[in-house]
Amino acid sequence: MKRMGAKLTRRECLTSMGAALVAGAAMAGARRGWGTPVFAAERYPDPGITDTMVTIGTTQPLTGPPAAGFGRPYQDGFNVYFEYLNEQKGGVNGRKIRLILYDDGYQPPKTVQFTRQLVEGDKVFATLFQLGTPTNQAIVGYLNDNHVPNFPATNAAMFGDPQQYPWTVIPTGPTNFNNAKIMGLHAAATYRGQKAGILFQNDSLGTEYASGFKAGFNNDRLIASTQSYETSDTTVDAQVINLQASGATVWFLAAIESFAVLAVRKAYDIGWHPETYVIQQGTVSNAMTAMGPAATDKLVTYTTFKDPRDPTYERDPGILAYEQIVAKYRPQLDATNLRLIEAMAMAKLFADQLARVQTPTRRALIQAFRSVRNYDTGIYLPLFNSSGKTNFLANAAQLARWNGTRFVPFGKVISAL
Amino acid sequence: MAQLAQLLIGGIIAGGIYGSLALALVIINRSTRIVNFAQGEMAALTTLLAWSLLRAQVPYWLTFFAVLVIAFALGFGVERLIVRRFELTSTMTAVVATLGLYTLINGGTQFVWGGDIKTFPSPFPAYTFPVGSVAVSVQYLGTIGILLAVMAATYVLFEKTHLGLVMRAAAMNRSSAELAGVNVGLMLELGWGLATLIGAVAGLLIAPITMLGPNIMVNVLIYAFAAAILGGFESQAGAVVGGLVVGVGENLLRSYVPFIGNDLSLPAVLALIMVVLLVRPQGLFGRRSVTRV
Numbered sequence: 113m114k115r116m117g118a119k120l121t122r123r124e125c126l127t128s129m130g131a132a133l134v135a136g137a138a139m140a141g142a143r144r145g146w147g148t149p150v151f152a153a154e155r156y157p158d159p160g161i162t163d164t165m166v167t168i169g170t171t172q173p174l175t176g177p178p179a180a181g182f183g184r185p186y187q188d189g190f191n192v193y194f195e196y197l198n199e200q201k202g203g204v205n206g207r208k209i210r211l212i213l214y215d216d217g218y219q220p221p222k223t224v225q226f227t228r229q230l231v232e233g234d235k236v237f238a239t240l241f242q243l244g245t246p247t248n249q250a251i252v253g254y255l256n257d258n259h260v261p262n263f264p265a266t267n268a269a270m271f272g273d274p275q276q277y278p279w280t281v282i283p284t285g286p287t288n289f290n291n292a293k294i295m296g297l298h299a300a301a302t303y304r305g306q307k308a309g310i311l312f313q314n315d316s317l318g319t320e321y322a323s324g325f326k327a328g329f330n331n332d333r334l335i336a337s338t339q340s341y342e343t344s345d346t347t348v349d350a351q352v353i354n355l356q357a358s359g360a361t362v363w364f365l366a367a368i369e370s371f372a373v374l375a376v377r378k379a380y381d382i383g384w385h386p387e388t389y390v391i392q393q394g395t396v397s398n399a400m401t402a403m404g405p406a407a408t409d410k411l412v413t414y415t416t417f418k419d420p421r422d423p424t425y426e427r428d429p430g431i432l433a434y435e436q437i438v439a440k441y442r443p444q445l446d447a448t449n450l451r452l453i454e455a456m457a458m459a460k461l462f463a464d465q466l467a468r469v470q471t472p473t474r475r476a477l478i479q480a481f482r483s484v485r486n487y488d489t490g491i492y493l494p495l496f497n498s499s500g501k502t503n504f505l506a507n508a509a510q511l512a513r514w515n516g517t518r519f520v521p522f523g524k525v526i527s528a529l
Numbered sequence: 530m531a532q533l534a535q536l537l538i539g540g541i542i543a544g545g546i547y548g549s550l551a552l553a554l555v556i557i558n559r560s561t562r563i564v565n566f567a568q569g570e571m572a573a574l575t576t577l578l579a580w581s582l583l584r585a586q587v588p589y590w591l592t593f594f595a596v597l598v599i600a601f602a603l604g605f606g607v608e609r610l611i612v613r614r615f616e617l618t619s620t621m622t623a624v625v626a627t628l629g630l631y632t633l634i635n636g637g638t639q640f641v642w643g644g645d646i647k648t649f650p651s652p653f654p655a656y657t658f659p660v661g662s663v664a665v666s667v668q669y670l671g672t673i674g675i676l677l678a679v680m681a682a683t684y685v686l687f688e689k690t691h692l693g694l695v696m697r698a699a700a701m702n703r704s705s706a707e708l709a710g711v712n713v714g715l716m717l718e719l720g721w722g723l724a725t726l727i728g729a730v731a732g733l734l735i736a737p738i739t740m741l742g743p744n745i746m747v748n749v750l751i752y753a754f755a756a757a758i759l760g761g762f763e764s765q766a767g768a769v770v771g772g773l774v775v776g777v778g779e780n781l782l783r784s785y786v787p788f789i790g791n792d793l794s795l796p797a798v799l800a801l802i803m804v805v806l807l808v809r810p811q812g813l814f815g816r817r818s819v820t821r822v
Contacts, residue, residue, distance in 0.1 A: 177644050177743065314792060340791045346546060346739060346748050349539035350780040351791060357532040370646050370742045381657065382535060382664060399740060402648040 158474045160237030166203070166466065167210045169230035171223050171242045174215035182243050182451055186265075187213055189455025190240070192442045197463055199441075204466045209459075212236060218243070220250035227251045231260055238477060241265045241283070241458045245317065252277055261478050263462070267291070269320060272502045274482075279474075281481040283461050283496070284416075284454075285506035288317065288391070289324035290528035291414045292366065294509050295389040296328020297526060298412075299362050303387060307336040309360030311351055311375055313367055314340040321366035321391055328528075336360040341371060348375045356384040368393040373400065380407035388412065401517055411514035415521055416493055416506060420448040422518065430490025450491075457489040461496070481505075494525055501529070531662040536784055538663060540777030543752075545673045546738065548772025549731035550746070550753035551760065552676075553724045555768045556683060558757075560696045560720025561608075563616070563623045567630035569746030569753070571607075571725050574634055575600045576732035577642050580649055580741055589652060593733060597726050604725025605718045612721070613714070635744070644743045651737035672734045679730060680765045683723075687765075696720055751795075752776075759802045761815020770813065775802075 160167040170190070173183035190211050198208040212234050214226035223242065230236045231254075238261035242248055248264040252271055255262045256279045264271060264280065269287040271280055286294070299308065308329060312318035318340065326332065337358035339351035348367070352375055355363065363386040367375055372394025379386070380403070388410050400408045418425045425431055434456045438447040445452060465484070469476035484505060487496040494508040508527040512519035550569060557565045565571075575596050582592040611630065615623040653671035657664045687693035698706045699716035707713050732746070739745055756775045760767020775798055783794035811817050 180643055180645075342791070342795070344748050344751070344795065346752065347539070347543050349543065350536055350784050353532060353535040353539060354784055370740050370745075373646060373740055378539075381666065396646045399646050399648055 156472060158237060158472075159235035161207070161472045164207055165210055166207045167212065167234065167236050168238050168240050168462070169212040169214070169227075169234060169236035170240045171214045171216040171226045171230075171247065173218035173243060173247075176218040178218055178243060182265075183215070183218075185449050185451035186241065186243065186455040188442065188445050189452040190459050192438055192445065192452075193456040193459035195441050196437045197459070204463050209463065209466075211240070216242075216247060218247060220246050223247040224250050224254070227254065231255070231258055236260070238262065238462075238474065240462055241455065245270075252280055255279060259474055261474050261481070263458070263481070265458075268316070270316075272504055274500065274503055277503060279478055280503050281478065281498070282504045283458055283481075283506075284492075285504035286416065286509055286528050287324075287504055288320045289327070290504075290507060291391070291416075291509055292321040292324030292364070293328035293528045294414055294526045295364065295412070295511070296325040296330070297528075298328075298511055298523075299325075299364070299387070299389060300329045300331060303362050305334070306362050307334050307358070307360045308362040308364060309337045309339070309355040309358055309386070310335065310364045311339045311341065311348065311355060311367055312364075313371065314342050317368075318366045322364070325364045325366070325389070341367065343371075345371075347378075349378050351375070352378040352384070353382060355379075356382055361386050363388045365390040365394055367391070369396060370399075372396065373403075376400070376407060376411070377403060385410060395514075395519065397518065400514065405516040408514050408516070411519075412511055413514075413519055414509040415512045415519065416509045417450055417454070417491055418493060419518075420450055420453055420491075422520075424521075428490075430488065433490060453491050457491045461487070461489060493521075494527075499529070532784075534661065534663040536780045537777060538665065538669070540780035541673065541773060542669045542738065542776070543780070544756075544773035544776025545669070545676050546731075546735050546749060546772070547752040547756045547775055548769040549676050549679070549734060550728065550749055551757040551768035551772050552680060552683070552765055553728035553731060554753055554757045555760075555762055555765055556727055557720060557724040558762050559687060560700050560723070561616070561717050562700045563612075563620055563627070564762075565721075565724065566624065566627040566750075567634060568724065568728050569750035570631050570634040570638070571600075571603065572728035572732035572735075573746040574638055575603065575725070575729035576649070576736050576741060577638055579729075579733060580642075580647055580736075583650065589650065593652070596729055596733065600725045600729035601722040604721035604723070607725075608718045608721035609714070613717070616717070635747070639743050647741040649736035649741050652733075668737065672738070675730065675734060676769060679727060680769050683727070683765050686723075692719075755799060755802055759805060759812055761812025763816055764812070764814035767812055767814030 172186050173179045174187060194209050194211055197203060203209055212230060216222040216226055230239060240263050243265045245266045245268040248266050256277050259279055262280050263283050265284055267285060267288045269289040271277055271282060272287060310322050310325060312322040337355050337360060339355055341348050341351055348371055365372055365375055365388055372390055373396050390411055390413050392413060395413050418428060418431060420431050431453060434453045435447040438445050465480040466477060468480045482498045484496050484498040489496060492506055493510055494506050496505040498505060507529045508525045510521045510525045511523055512521040550572065553568050578599060579592050579596040612623055612626060615626040651668045653668040655668060657666045687697060695711050696716045696719060699711050699713045703713050752775055756771035757768050759774060760771030779794045779798050782789050782797050783791050789797045
C-alpha cells in the first residue's frame with residue numbers, strides 16, 4: 113500500500129492509461145461484438161442490427177396445447193420465408209434476417225424468461241409474432257419499457273392502445289371484441305326485434321367477446337339471457353337449457369373447443385334451433401361435420417383469412433406465391449396449412465417494413481409499422497392499415513356460414529371501426 | 530316445468546359421468562387402501578386406445594371387450610411394476626406416485642394422440658323419445674343402465690364372493706392376511722386391474738357424451754372425488770349416489786340460486802359436501818371405522 117501523497121511513478125501512469133484504453137476498446141467492442149469498430153456505435157444506436165445482419169427473436173409454443181395447431185407451423189413458416197428471403201434476395205437492403213426462436217410452451221413464466229434472454233442476452237432488434245394472450249400479457253410492459261418493437265400474435269384488445277404500448281403493433285386482428293362486435297352488428301341488422309342469448313367462457317377472453325357482441329348488437333333490452341361456464345366444467349347442459357327457456361332465437365356462443373361442440377349438440381338435443389354466432393375458437397370442423405347438417409345448419413362465424421384449403425382460393429395469386437416458396441425450399445411441409453402461410457405473411461410484412469426504414473433504428477421500424485397503407489398480406493381478407501386509434505392493423509372481417517363440411521364466406525367484409 | 534325436468538335429466542347424466550369414475554376410485558380404495566389420482570388419466574388412455582382401434586375399422590363390441598382386457602392388464606401391470614415398490618414403503622408415497630403417473634399419462638396421451646377434439650361413437654342408437662315435454666335420449670338411459678349394472682356386479686363381488694372377501698382382507702390388514710395364507714400381491718394386482726377396467730368402462734360411456742379432447746378426465750376427476758367422498762369412499766352405491774347428488778345439485782343450484790349462478794356452482798357443491806362430512810365424516814353410505822385399542 114502506497115503512502116498517501118506519494119507521486120505516481122511513470123510506469124504506473126503508463127500502465128493505467130494503457131489498461132484504460134484496452135478496457136474502453138474492449139467495452140465498446142463487446143457492446144457490438146468483436147470486429148465492429150467503435151465508431152459504428154453512432155450509426156447503430158440500437159442492438160441487433162449491423163451492416164450485414166438483423167437479429168430478431170420470438171417465443172412460440174413448440175410444446176403445449178397450441179403447439180401442433182400454431183407453434184410449430186409458425187416456426188416452419190418463419191424459417192422457410194426467411195430462408196427464401198436471405199438466399200433469393202440477400203435479405204433486406206443487404207442485411208440477412210436471423211430469427212432466434214425459443215419454446216415457451218405457452219407458459220407465461222417461460223415467456224418472460226426467454227424474452228429477457230432475447231433482449232438482454234441475444235440483443236435482438238425486435239421481437240416478432242409471439243403467440244398468445246397470457247404470454248404476451250407477461251412481456252408487453254417489459255418490451256415497451258425497453259423500447260423493443262414487438263408484433264404479438266393475439267386478438268386481445270388490451271394490447272391495442274397506442275398511448276399505453278407505443279412499441280407494440282399487432283399485425284393481425286380484428287380484436288376479439290371487434291370480431292364479436294361485427295357479429296353483433298350483423299345480428300342486429302338481420303334479426304330485428306329478436307331476443308338474443310349469450311353463452312360465454314368466464315375469463316377475460318369470454319368476457320371480451322361478450323362485451324363486443326353487446327356493443328355491436330346495441331340493444332340490451334333484447335338480450336334475454338347471459339350464461340357463463342368455467343373451463344373446469346364438464347358439461348354446459350344447464351346453461352343451454354336456461355338459454356332456451358329465456359326465449360332467445362339468436363345465440364352468441366363465445367365458447368372454445370369442446371365446450372362449443374357440447375353446447376351446439378345440447379341445443380340440438382333439446383330442440384333449440386337459434387341462429388348461432390360462434391367464435392373462431394369454437395369452430396371444431398371434424399366434430400361439427402360428425403354432428404351432421406341438421407344440428408349445425410345455423411352456425412355462423414367470422415373469418416379474417418382466406419383458407420388455403422377452400423376451393424374458392426385455389427388460384428389465388430397471394431396464396432400461390434407463398435405455396436411456391438414452400439415447394440421450393442421446404443417441400444415436405446404442408447403448404448395448405450393456414451398458420452404456416454400466416455407466419456410467412458408476417459415474415460414478409462416485417463421484411464417489407466424493414467425495407468422502408470431510412471435509418472436502421474428501432475424507432476424507425478415502429479414508425480414504418482405505424483404508417484402502413486392498404487397493405488395486402490396475401491392471406492388476410494382485409495387490407496392492413498395503420499390507425500392512430502389502435503395498434504391493430506386489421507379491423508374488419510367477413511362472416512361465413514357452415515354448410516355441413518366447412519364455413520363458406522358470404523356477404524361483404526364488415527368493418528368494426 | 531320443462532326447464533326443471535331438463536335440468537334434472539341433465540344433472541342425472543352428468544351425475545352418471547361422475548359416478549362411473551367415482552366407482553373406479555372406490556374399488557381401488559377398497560382393494561388397496563390407496564387413492565389413485567391417475568384413475569382418470571388411465572381411463573382416458575384406454576378410451577383413446579379404443580378410439581384408435583375404432584379408427585382402424587375394428588368393430589365396436591370387439592373393441593369394447595378388447596379394451597377391457599387391455600385395461601385390466603394395464604392396471605395389473607402398473608400395480609405390479611410401479612406402485613408396488615412404493616406401497617412397500619408407505620401408503621402416502623404410493624399416492625404421490627399416482628400423482629406422478631397422472632402427469633406422465635396425461636402428457637403421454639397428448640403427445641401420442643394430439644390435442645384436437647375427436648368424436649367417439651356410442652354403443653346405443655342416437656334415438657330420443659319424448660317424455661312429456663322433455664326429450665330423453667336412449668344413449669343416456671343406456672349409460673345409466675350400464676353404470677348401475679357395474680355397480681351391482683362389483684357389490685356382489687366384494688360382499689358376496691370369497692374372492693371379494695379375500696381382497697378386502699388383503700387391503701385391510703396386509704400382514705394378517707399374509708399370515709392367513711392370502712397372496713396379497715395378487716390381490717392388489719387384481720384390485721388395480723378391476724378398477725382400471727371399470728375406469729375404462731367409464732371412459733367408453735363418457736366419451737360419446739363429452740367427446741374426446743385433451744384433459745377430458747381432469748375435470749371429471751375433481752367431481753368424481755367429490756362424489757366418492759360424499760358417498761363414503763367405502764361404498765360403490767355411495768359413489769353412484771354421490772355422483773347423482775353432485776350432478777343434479779350443481780344444475781339446480783346454478784339455475785335457481787342467482788347468487789350462486791354459474792360461477793360458484795362447483796364451490797357451492799363442494800361446500801355442501803364439506804357440511805355433510807362435518808355431520809357424518811364417513812360419508813352417506815360409509816361405515817365408521819373403529820380401531821380397537
